[in-house]
Amino acid sequence: MSHSHPELGTPGPLAENGLRVTPFGGLGDVGRNMTLFEYAGRLLIVDCGVLFPEDHHPGVDLILPDWSSIRDRLDAVEGLVLTHGHEDHIGATPFLLRERPDIPLIGSQLTLALLDSKLREHRLRETIHHQVKEGDKLTLGPFELEFVAVNHSIPDALAVAIRTGAGLVLHTGDFKMDQLPLDGRITDLRAFARLADEGVDLFLVDSTNAEAPGFTPAERKITPVIDQVFRESQQRIIVACFASHVHRVQQVLDAAYAHERQVAYVGRSMVRNMAIARDLGYLKVPPNTLVEAKQLADLPPQHQVLISTGSQGEPMSALSRIAQRNHNFVHIEEGDTVLLASSLIPGNENAVYRVINGLSRWGARVVHKGNAMVHVSGHASAGELLYCYNIVAPRNVMPVHGEIRHLLANGTLARETGVENVVIAEDGMVVDLVDGVASVAGKVDCGYVFVDGSSVGDITESDLKDRRILGEEGFISVIVVVDSVTGKVSSGPEIHARGNTFEDADFEEIKPAIVDALDRAIAEGNTDAYQLQQTVRRVIGRWVSSAHRRRPMIIPVVIEA
Incomplete structure (x- = not known):
């Protein structure tokens, strides 16, 4: 095979x-x-x-x-x-x-x-x-x-x-x-x-x-676990799951109804998808259970349930914003319970644990797949x-x-x-x-x-590589003006760095080497701006690599005046 x-x-x-x-x-x-x-x-x-x-x-x-x-x-x-x-x-x-x-x-x-x-x-x-x-x-x-x-x-x-x-x-x-x-x-x-x-x-x-x-366990096996979470929680409950998981939302709605709590959806995709599922009869909402998210805040904490997106730690999701305490109207309090009712998609582990840690820091109890059977x-x-x-x-x-x-x-x-x-x-x-x-x-x-x-389709792997270098190493810009008559450097090099630890003063020692390299290149007949830029890139790139063990993006600009 x-x-x-x-x-x-x-x-x-x-x-x-x-x-x-x-x-x-x-x-x-x-x-x-x-x-x-x-x-x-x-x-x-x-x-x-x-x-x-x-x-x-x-x-x-x-x-x-x-x-x-x-x-x-x-x-x-x-x-x-x-x-x-x-x-x-x-x-x-x-x-x-x-x-x-x-x-x-x-x-x-x-x-x-x-x-x-x-x-x-x-x-x-x-x-x-x-x-x-x-x-x-x-x-x-x-x-x-x-x-x-x-x-x-x-x-x-x-x-x-x-x-x-x-x-x-x-x-x-x-x-x-x-x-x-x-x-x-x-x-x-x-x-x-x-x-x-x-x-x-x-x-x-x-x-x-x-x-x-x-065999994959049955969805019904989760119902008693959700029920237990509701039974033990003294304050607000926040449930995070996929915005399309109609069955999981149904289980939460049923548990909320049984424990005399009211439910609100948080997150645009959750609100939209559950409205569609309800209209088509795939989701059965018990009477007097569902309210608008802003109305929920008027209820005592022990009667509140929020069903939110963001179970994968997505940075812009409702749950991430709640964990960072910058959500518009949901503020986590000591004693709240957060239930992550989803699997971890490979590659998302760090983001999810970052959210769990953020929620725990504010005193929430976080129930997730690692400590309870809350997802199959x-x-x-x-x-x-x-x-x-x-x-x-x-x-x-x-x-x-x-x-x-x-x-x-x-x-x-x-x-x-x-x-x-x-x-x-x-x-x-x-x-x-x-x-x-x-x-x-x-x-x-x-x-x-x-x-x-x-x-x-306009972004290529090469563009992403550039972004990763910028994100990890920052960039250095070098501007040099060459006199088109004499062929000598008339101004610069002016060197600036961003996204790394270099100060402008750090580059004083390499400036003479850049000028020498440009003079040599012009004397050998290399007057093309692109070739001169490559000369600058090589000189400063070697120096940064050997002296500082860094490989930032280098943006050379050679201007003929």
Whole structure:
């Protein structure tokens, strides 16, 4: 089950009656999920999500999948299937629709409602929707789609079966197999078995939790823990969770009602998403439980519950601002209880612990996954995945959604159940299903697309490297004026530093060396401003590195006067 393909080139033409599968995101990291299917010259996309930036992406707001390899073929896209309403599966859709606004969008009621509010923010109103539910079938060009109910940490999630002349593909989307879900909607293994009878040629399986042994605990297991937190708390309770976790919010609302507390939402996305879930009937709000956040302050602390965003320590989220005591109207008090009802997404640990420490400093009791069972994963663990492989008995398996270690762990599980052909792919790798066999056929360019303010795709890895250097080492600017007649330095060097420990006086010792180097370069005939700037950069760069062991960004300016 090798996954090393260093020699991969551009894929050749697709074999007649072959199906081509290209992941544009989600294979190698947890987020920006997007998979392209090509058959008979037509395209189908499943999911179009974002990845949230980490510390090594300074200034970046969002990271999108890279669909540049099909930019000139977007008119061949029959539709975009959205498996569920999480940001890492729908968040990049507005950016795709900017390039072709009439791509038909296919998803469940809640998924499309959450997407609609996002599209309105992007001023994209005239979109084409196909609302589907489990059991529905839909034909788009050469693709026959069938939708299957799956259980996840957001209601209304769907797996999708894709039939073409090349065979039957089953894509799970994100899923788990909670047998006692809060909404009673379980993953439909009978539908999986029915598809197995037909013969699943390629099985794309969620890998996020493949390394976790056994079974993912049921959501219901959390209810008594939440109840206990409410029973023991003497003052205000603040619950932080994902703005899309309808089931978790339902549990908190029920506990608040039982303990005669009132609830307010804090955070724009939480207010918006829960209003949508309530309007559509996915969230049942007990009577006289929900109030506006500003009204809550008039109640005694023992009757207050806030449900907030910011469970991942996001710096601008409501919870982070509460922890720093700079929220508009929520001020943490000694004896308050904060419940972090979510998992830690890899890479966010430091940010989350920073928030926990901030809250604890003001005297709050913080209940989190590390000290209580207040969250369960939304993804199938190894035991559930084994069940799926035995039920579906696929001919080929391609693990999706996860870091490399998750994909490999998932592939190992598939092999253990007797699947002979497991394809471990990464973003941009092209996998062809021809005559019932899936294999890697090549690779297309597929990097990160960074959103920075209003600019999309203009920021490169090189720009981020510059930002990291500026953030860690600061910069030094050097301005020199050269007399265009005599070729001698007539003014400067004037040297300034920012973001480091240098004082302007520190540079006196290097100024003569810069002048000497410029005189030599001009005497040798190097009068081009760019070459002279490089000379300045080399001299001061060597000096800073050897004398001070620093590597700041150096910005030389040579002016001819």
